[in-house]
Amino acid sequence: MNRVLPILTVVAAIVVLWYGAAVAMNRAWVLDQAARAGTEPPAFGQMVVATMTQERPVLPAPHQVVAELWKGVAGQAITSKRSLVYHGWITLSATLLGFAIGTAAGIALAVGIVHNRAMDMSVLPWAIASQTIPILAIAPMFIVVMNSMGVQGLVPKAIISAYLSFFPVVVGMVKGLRAPDAMQLDLLRTYNAGGAAVLGKLRLPASMPYLFASLKVGAAAALVGAIVGELPTGAVAGLGARLLSGSYYGQTIQIWAALFAAAIVAAGLVAVIGLVERVTLRRMGMAR
Template identity: 70%
Template sequence: MRAVLPILTVVTAIVLLWYAAAIPMNAKWAREQAARNDVTLSLTELVADTWSQDRPRLPAPHQVVAELWKSTGEMALKGRAFSKRSLITHAWYTLSATLLGFVIGTTAGVLLAVGIVYNRAMDMAVMPWAIASQTIPILAIAPMIIVVLNSIGISGIIPKAIISAYLSFFPVVVGMVKGLRAPGRDQLDLLSTYSATGASTFWKLRLPASMPYFFTALKISIAAALVGTIVGELPTGAIRGLGARMLSGSYYGQTIQIWSALFAAAILAAALVAIIGLIERGTLKRMGMEP
């Protein structure tokens, strides 16, 4: 809790810097408009103008917040929460693909990790590739997956989910292999003195011991899954989803729209990571491991 004051200070400093940066970024347009209308702007008028343009180069924070509220809360109050113009709809498209991909990727990752831990040949053959694949910009294949799946008749949520599954897969594999191998020699020896079977060694020792690693990997992989979905929404021609909002905003110069989509994505990412963090704390506490 003692970190609250420093964090607030840093956040305030960032917001102030942002307001300050908006002045020079938008001043050119404000001066041009004033020159066209034959008026000279005083300093306060200039500043007020840079913070309230329709299509600023850098929108001021309150404009972004207002746009966020306008496209979420206000529309929800009007009962149009799921209309096409509502950011809630777009966030839901992105979220559903992210979650589907995350579940697929995590399940596949855990299964492969179990295989790697129990099969020496798989360990030696697959593990170097799994590690090497983390240095590769996998995201680059996102447009290809979308288009190829589209051409064989699969569209909608599945292609995006495949990309996010792919991105969330490798962190889980690497983390889970580490986690399942976390029990030390003496712990494994103890279980063999109890003449424990392989299955009960797995369920009673390896799996519980891997939980801290599992949750760390989940946090990385859900963030990666969200990025994957957003990038996967780009090549479909900007129809729906947060990525589509960003792209259409950049086509039409709607900077406030881009920023609000960006903040919606950031809030979504933060919320997803926070939820996993909560589950982690609850689980580890019940297991008697303080996180």
């Protein structure tokens, strides 16, 4: 309770602020309608109701977003094009595929970097520098080029996700694989352990906390990559497409619902990784 209560307070404060902002920002439209109809502006009570029942509010009230979210998740068959489960799954599948590829490649490269001095010196500086570059800007071009080569759908988005989750994993894993100190490495040398044994018995286990930290960053990046990858193909399917079509047609409630769906997916991914992390570290005896 000691930990939950402060969080609930902050969340409640955000919701209250949101309702207040919704009234303030949607008020202009209600006043405008009243002026056009030639009637008196409504009293405060009616005003509050009127600001929260609009079809295209400037800022939808939280319950409107939740209702739209519920309608999108449970209101129709999950194969429907209006179902958020359908769109969410399209984005999530690209994210997961890309995340898996990016993580595997990242770990492989990190192992190479740790074992090969030339690789370490030539690749690692670029991997670190690439983190300061807005790589995401490549995404739309990549999608269109792949499209012109006949590759569509899941794969191009997954490649972008893989690319985005790749570098955090490389940098984190290199740090993790180098985490064992000289004493531990010396001990394994006295056992006459080869490179593979040192890797499997010391370096990989020692790198686990670093791996999970970078996995969380990588998963969030992969999701952003998949969403942005859905923009240039013209709003066909996926959460990014819902955002774009909502922005074309001014469907603000739809945008917010898609945004919350994306947030739930991201939170789910990070939560799953956190759970795996807790279980793994506890079984390895590394839990704090």
